[in-house]
Amino acid sequence: MAQQPKLRYKWIDGLKGLACLGVFTHHFFLLFFPSSFYGPEAATLLNGFDTCLSNTPLGFVINGNFGVNLFVLISSFLPACSIMRCRKEELSEKAGTMILKRYPRLAIPVVSVCMLYYVIIRIMDSVGYSYLGDGIVYGLGDYLLHVFFIQFVIEDITIFGTLWTLPELLFGVFFSVLLSIPSKKENRFMYVVYMFCLMACRAVNVNFSAVIFGVVLADMVCFDRLGEIKKQFSITAGRRFEVTLSIVLMILGLYFGGYPSYAAPAGVYGLVIPVAAISTYVMIHAAGAFLLMGGIFLFHRHIDGSFLSSKVCLFLGHCCMGIYLLHPILINFVGYPLSNTLILKTGNRNFAVFIVYIVVLALIISGSWLFNIIIEKNGEKICSRIKA
Numbered sequence: 001m002a003q004q005p006k007l008r009y010k011w012i013d014g015l016k017g018l019a020c021l022g023v024f025t026h027h028f029f030l031l032f033f034p035s036s037f038y039g040p041e042a043a044t045l046l047n048g049f050d051t052c053l054s055n056t057p058l059g060f061v062i063n064g065n066f067g068v069n070l071f072v073l074i075s076s077f078l079p080a081c082s083i084m085r086c087r088k089e090e091l092s093e094k095a096g097t098m099i100l101k102r103y104p105r106l107a108i109p110v111v112s113v114c115m116l117y118y119v120i121i122r123i124m125d126s127v128g129y130s131y132l133g134d135g136i137v138y139g140l141g142d143y144l145l146h147v148f149f150i151q152f153v154i155e156d157i158t159i160f161g162t163l164w165t166l167p168e169l170l171f172g173v174f175f176s177v178l179l180s181i182p183s184k185k186e187n188r189f190m191y192v193v194y195m196f197c198l199m200a201c202r203a204v205n206v207n208f209s210a211v212i213f214g215v216v217l218a219d220m221v222c223f224d225r226l227g228e229i230k231k232q233f234s235i236t237a238g239r240r241f242e243v244t245l246s247i248v249l250m251i252l253g254l255y256f257g258g259y260p261s262y263a264a265p266a267g268v269y270g271l272v273i274p275v276a277a278i279s280t281y282v283m284i285h286a287a288g289a290f291l292l293m294g295g296i297f298l299f300h301r302h303i304d305g306s307f308l309s310s311k312v313c314l315f316l317g318h319c320c321m322g323i324y325l326l327h328p329i330l331i332n333f334v335g336y337p338l339s340n341t342l343i344l345k346t347g348n349r350n351f352a353v354f355i356v357y358i359v360v361l362a363l364i365i366s367g368s369w370l371f372n373i374i375i376e377k378n379g380e381k382i383c384s385r386i387k388a
Helices: 010-032 037-041 051-054 057-060 064-085 089-124 141-154 162-181 188-206 206-222 227-231 239-259 267-272 278-301 311-318 321-346 349-383
Strands: none
Touching: 010 037, 010 057, 010 064, 010 162, 010 311, 010 321, 010 349, 037 051, 037 267, 051 057, 051 239, 057 188, 057 239, 064 089, 064 162, 064 239, 089 162, 089 321, 089 349, 141 188, 162 206, 188 206, 188 278, 206 227, 206 278, 227 267, 239 267, 239 278, 267 311, 278 349, 321 349
């Protein structure tokens, strides 16, 4: 059997952190520069630059749907790797423990943020402040039912936008564990199963496609499928070839990551993939996440260390759940009113929005750091007691 790399890759934490930061930037731009996503249908507020972002490969930087797919792919890749590597006698216990832990591991941070949101909304309502025209229109009992159960089984944005991914983050781990159990080095027919699952996702719920791509990537990494291909076809290409291939894969991944979610495809995307439909762009973003991660894996086989393993990225990775969950609250309760105040005082909208971005980003990072210490680490202590 080919030597398997260590299960924990530091750079994956860094990539998760950057993905969640991208989701924050997505929602920030969606609020303040909507034409960066809707294209010409929305008025430009940056002299055409924001409209240009809606149909350029550089759009991956602010394409939150790509960031979400990357996050979901990583969330399925890691448990799949763990199952594929474990010994047969440990398989039942490991798989069972992962499934039992998944809900509380997600619910502890999610419920904490949802209750914070509830308190803030009630305070705002009591003083007559209209929060972007939204509010909680049901009682505490219904809210708790929604927080603890409904939003985990149904894609929903009733509370706030990022929580629609909870079913993918919960059931995605279940599916990745189940798909990984029969995977073996000699069992290449699993790729037929993977393909069938991708087709089923496209037909039923395309948002789960990143889960399948995560399992496929785990299979390729754990069982060194590239090495098998090179051996089978007597390919003697070495380090230079694989590094070049890794760079090509990463560029392709980012190119797919910039594919427009809302705007009609045009320019470099209109010629290649001229279809604007949710089943198309979600699958493209999931494929982009797969290519990007595959390229990074291949790159790290020959190059030690990278920006993703830097202290800054690793710090963001450790705080990624806090960034993912807290940023909608801070954008709307801090960023939105602060922008209105600064625009009135400065008379320069773009400068005011830039200042708001810096302020909100600083609050998100510091808040996520505290969230990690107070909520996530204590939640992990609780989850560590759960065993199959």
